[in-house]
Amino acid sequence: MNFRFQNLLGAPYRGGNAIVVNNTELISPVGNRVSVTDLIKSQTLTLPVQSSSNISRIAASPDGVFLLTVDENRRCLFINLRRRAVLHRMTFKHSVNAVKFSADGAYIAVATGKLLQIWRSPGFKKEFFPFELVRTFAVCDDKVTALDWSPDSSYLLAGSKDLTARLFFVNKLKSNQVRNKPFMFIGHRDTVMGVFFGVDKKSNRVCRVYTITRDCFIFTWGFRPNEGENDEMEVESSEPLSPDTPDRDHEGISEGDGNGNLKKRKDYEGKGGNLDEEVGYLQNGKWELIRKDNLNQAPAKLTACDYHRGLDLVVVGFSNGVFGLYQMPDFVCLHLLSISREKITTAVFNELGNWLTFGCARLGQLLVWEWRSETYILKQQGHYFDVNCVAYSPDSQLLATGADDNKVKVWTVSSGFSFVTFSEHTNAVTALHFMGNNHCLLSASLDGTVRAWDLFRYRNFRTFTTPSSRQFVSLAADQSGEVICAGTLDSFEIFVWSMKTGRLLDILSGHEGPVHGLMFSPSNAVLASSSWDRTVRLWDVFEGKGAVETLPHTHDVLTVVYRPDGKQLACSTLDGQIHFWDPIDGVLMYTIEGRRDIAGGRLMTDRRSAANSSSGKYFTTLCYSADGSYILAGGSSKYICMYDVADQVLLRRFQITHNLSLDGVLDFLNSKNMTEAGPIDLIDDADSDVEEGIDKQTRGKLGYDLPGSMPNHGRPVIRTKCLRLAPTGRSFAASTTEGVLVYSIDDTFIFDPTDLDIDVTPEAVEAALNEDQPSRALLLSLRLNEDSLIKKSIFAVSPADIPTVAASIPYRYLQRLIEALADLLESCAHLEFILRWCQELCKVHGNSIQQNSRNLLPALKSLQKAITRIHQDLADTCSSNEYMLHAWFRLCSSAATNLSVSRSITGVHNADAWANIAV
Incomplete structure (x- = not known):
């Protein structure tokens, strides 16, 4: 019963913004959880962390170590991504519409309602109140919708629903008499959905600002510094921001000349530097509108956007499912494509700018697209409606799901990815069943059909129907796979078909209510059915008609x-x-x-x-x-x-x-x-x-x-x-309103106290290994049931001693040893060594395994799963490298016959060595 949450399938994306960290890790919210997808290894996992409600905004630190999540209840979690643990918690007073870390990771900008708050970023240290509010700007007339930091973390852009964007100078002035009023970018006719800093690549300074509005316009603003003004104001450029206080300066209400120009106060060069060379270079100049470009997608609205500073590219997503990629500042359209008919709710670049990530909340769709080669890196879509049924394949490597959206999806359990979707059903899928050969899947639906799917060719190769339309809610197949049975919702009957011919063999009548449960006995051909008529009936499908009992x-x-x-x-x-x-x-x-x-x-x-x-x-x-x-x-x-x-x-x-x-x-x-x-x-x-x-x-x-x-x-x-x-007994899946939850056995369970005495310790295992007693070390580690020690003791046995050590293992430790070998096959590179262990255990303990197959069945299934996966991987590798293997064989053969060639190439003076390699 030592199960713990492992992964969440069936719902790659449910809304909110997605982000990419470390260039290849895609982080997306899924309900109140967070999913992390490795785009290189093609694996996805869900963090074992839950928020109090659905997550609406996420942000990651620049180094990819910390993750900040904010849910619909304004509750914030500060998570260590590497340890998958929550470090700090906090609740904001208003709804959060945008959140972003500064470029140096020291501060976090949070848009809470009309306020723009700057918090000091917490660290690994446990503190009573780790979040420290250092500045609050309260100058917006409506809620803030977009944020962006400058590369030096000195300036902050904020777009608002009041049709304006504002440029804030984050550091405070030393004098309380002169105040810094944020510059306003005006002229928009709809909500500002995105604000971004453009940088001059030569000087690495901000030279442009892009503002993108909901009515599909991109405004490009240019900065022109004032000439001949060298007298600058004194600022706190090197001192950290102080905690927030209720004075007007800390609220960001300051004065200027209306054009972003600040009043001169004193020469900063007397202090040993120039503000223009430090952080205040945008304070001495003017902003002007350079151009205004129309994205031409009316009547659709702009719903998502992102900007890549290095490549000067803008990606925008619209409510009609179209996205566009534009080269700025010349506004050159590189791509304009449609990926769905629903709204694109998130669009984001990776760090290199070669991959685009799109999310559609309504479809549960998540895409990663390489725009240069126009190929998909990731293409996942979950079930839109609730998942009704799940089924494991016999080797536990695949998981099939059926839902109210009429679709059947097949997932790889280890990677968490869906690799095929069947959409031939026209109504909700209510039951699934894997056949014993692992390559055939059955599905029953309310559309009145039972379909058989080929997992080799990914097609519907057989459809079972009835003379008149029925709604099927249960499904079963016998052990031989020759007979298929399905229970109905409306006529209260059970239909029996032949798998080979697809012909209807029999109709079992007798229930007076919907037949919601159906299952064949694993030991004989008796079919059990349960109904809302308060009965369970046992049918002999092969020998006689009617209910047995x-x-x-x-x-x-x-x-x-x-x-x-x-x-x-x-x-x-x-x-x-x-x-x-x-x-x-x-x-x-x-x-x-x-x-x-x-x-x-x-x-x-x-x-x-x-x-x-x-x-x-x-x-x-x-x-x-x-x-x-x-x-x-x-x-x-x-x-x-x-x-x-x-x-x-x-x-x-x-x-x-x-x-x-x-x-x-x-x-x-x-x-x-x-x-x-x-x-x-x-x-x-x-x-x-x-x-x-x-x-x-x-x-x-x-x-x-x-x-x-x-x-x-x-x-x-x-x-x-x-x-x-x-x-295998190592995991179970549950189809819930949240999606398909997968729980697996926690390997951190250490030992069984009833099998220990004072001499069974990790030190005793190490001592036995040092004294070259691998058999005793393995027995002690099995009694401790500590995974790392068991594997270490297995590798301490020489290949020649494996039969002797395998014979000395008592039967009660056999299951734990088989589980350890199955785990090693999944991750270890010493394939032949582990397979030899498995072979010797089967030889020595064959009778015990056969007599107690029920107790050892989970461990044996795990071993079978690992061996089957390795066999498939090797078969694929060999088939793809067939000609290379032939060429290597010919090279080895020629080297074996020509001793001089072998000496010149490898220095081996014995042609028999090459002959052995060739064999």
Whole structure:
């Protein structure tokens, strides 16, 4: 039960701004979590950090070490990206529309409502209040929408909804009598969506400013310094900014001549320097509008933009799904393409400027495009609606998902990437099943079809239909893969097809309600079905027609699953109980009362608290572990429960999310949020989000619901629709409102206290290794169950001693040793050495493995998964280098026959060495 959160699939992007750090790492918000994608290794992972609600803005430090996230509740997290840990927390007083680190990483500019605040960037040190407010500018008449720092971190640009952009001088003047009034860039006719500094490449100084507005215009402003003015003002250029105080100067209200020119005070050169050579060079000059360019995308609105300072490029995204790439300042259009029909909600460059990242919140789409070669680096799109079902492949390397958006996606579990999408279904996908050969996937849908997908050619090679249209909600296939069964929602029948011919073989009738659970016994050809008619029926599909036996219940049966050995049957009912049956004798073995375990979370429309409410407390999905010792259960709740089957006790509860943007997460509601018209969160009295180009959206769900459940027409409700445990037993996947959550076993679990004594220590393992006793060291490390010591002891065994050491391993440590070998196969370069270990273990302990296959099944599945992946990688490598291998073989053969050539090339004086290499 030592599972921990590993990754989030099914939703690469859900809104907010994306950023790129270290040139190749793409960071994007996914709900209340953050996803990090390595664009070189093609791997994505989700940080084990949750915000209180959906994340709206993120920013990263210039060195890529720190990440700042701000959610819809104005709560901020300061995260160490390398350690994946939260260092500091904070709450802003107003909604945050933009946030950005300074170029030197010392300060953070935050646009909170109409205010522009500058905070000192925290560090690794734990402090009581790490965020220090050093300056506040309160001169904008409407909320600030865009920010940009100058390269020297001395100036700050801010675009506002009041149709202006302002240039702020960050450092304070030494004299309180002379104040620095920010320069205003005026003349815009719509909200300023982006502001950027342009730099002269020769002097590395700011020479231009670009302002981009929502009505698709780009304004280019040029700076012209005043000539003959050498007297400058004295500023605090070398001293750090002091904490914010309520005087007017700290609020950024200062005086000037209206053109950005400051009044002379004294000659700064007497202090040993010139302000023009330090930080105040933009204070002595004038700004003027050079040109105004139209992007020509009306009536569409500009929704995202970014600027690359080194290449002088601007990328813009529009509400109609079109993006444009322009060379500035001449405004030359390099690309103008359409990537979707929905609004582009984020557009950003990487550090080198060769990759463009686009995000579409409405489609859950994330793209990385190399604009020079016009090729995709990354192309991922999640499910727009809720994920209804998941299925693991037999080798646990693939995960298939089906959702209400009529799509079936197949993901690689190790990388977190989707590599194929099937969209032939015309209605919601409700059930998935992998065939035993690992290359065929079945899907059932409400459109009345069951489709078979070929994962080699990525095509639908067979479609199973019925004489009249039906809605399928459950799916099963026998162990041989010859028979396919699907249960219906409307006619309450079970249809049976032949996999080879696609012909309808039989129709099983007898249920009086929707057939939501369907599964073949792993040990025989008996089919179990569960229905809302309060029964579980056992069918003999091959030998005889009709139900073999009926297992009655007092409430509607929601799902049914077999234990992996086929000797037990579990089903959940509407009253929140899990019933365990003996399918051979038809006897009820025991019952787990799970209503109180799954209770938790109060909906906005609930009249009672979560503890007193009795509606909706039931499990809709069950899943046995690989050895059948425990069972996972989930349903209309924020919890996933793990039960011990033998003792009928709750082992652990997994809370799938802490996201307050979803309904059903809080146990107690705040009475301050209740109004006469209902909960304030369900009242939409403003269209500000539509005005900014990001429509509010609610993910849909199926057109039916369980009996006794109350529909919620406001925010999405947190629930678990499907649970599946990997055949290896090392991870499980849960399809939830947040996406597909993947949990894996935490390898940091150290030891089993019942197997220790005073002599079993890490020092004893090291001593045995130093005394050249690898067998004793391996046994001690297995008793400690410390992963690093086990692997070190394995490598300490010489290849010749592997059979002897393998024979000395007791059976109780066999599972742990196999798990360690499987892990080494995934990451170790000594392939032959580890495979020899596996071979000797199978030779020596073959009988024990065969007799106790049920207990060792998870470890053996993990080993099989690792070997299968390596076999595929080697096969691909060899096939792609076939001609190179032939050329190397010919070279070795010729060298073996010509001793002089071998001497001149390698210095080897024995032709037999080359012959051995060739062999």
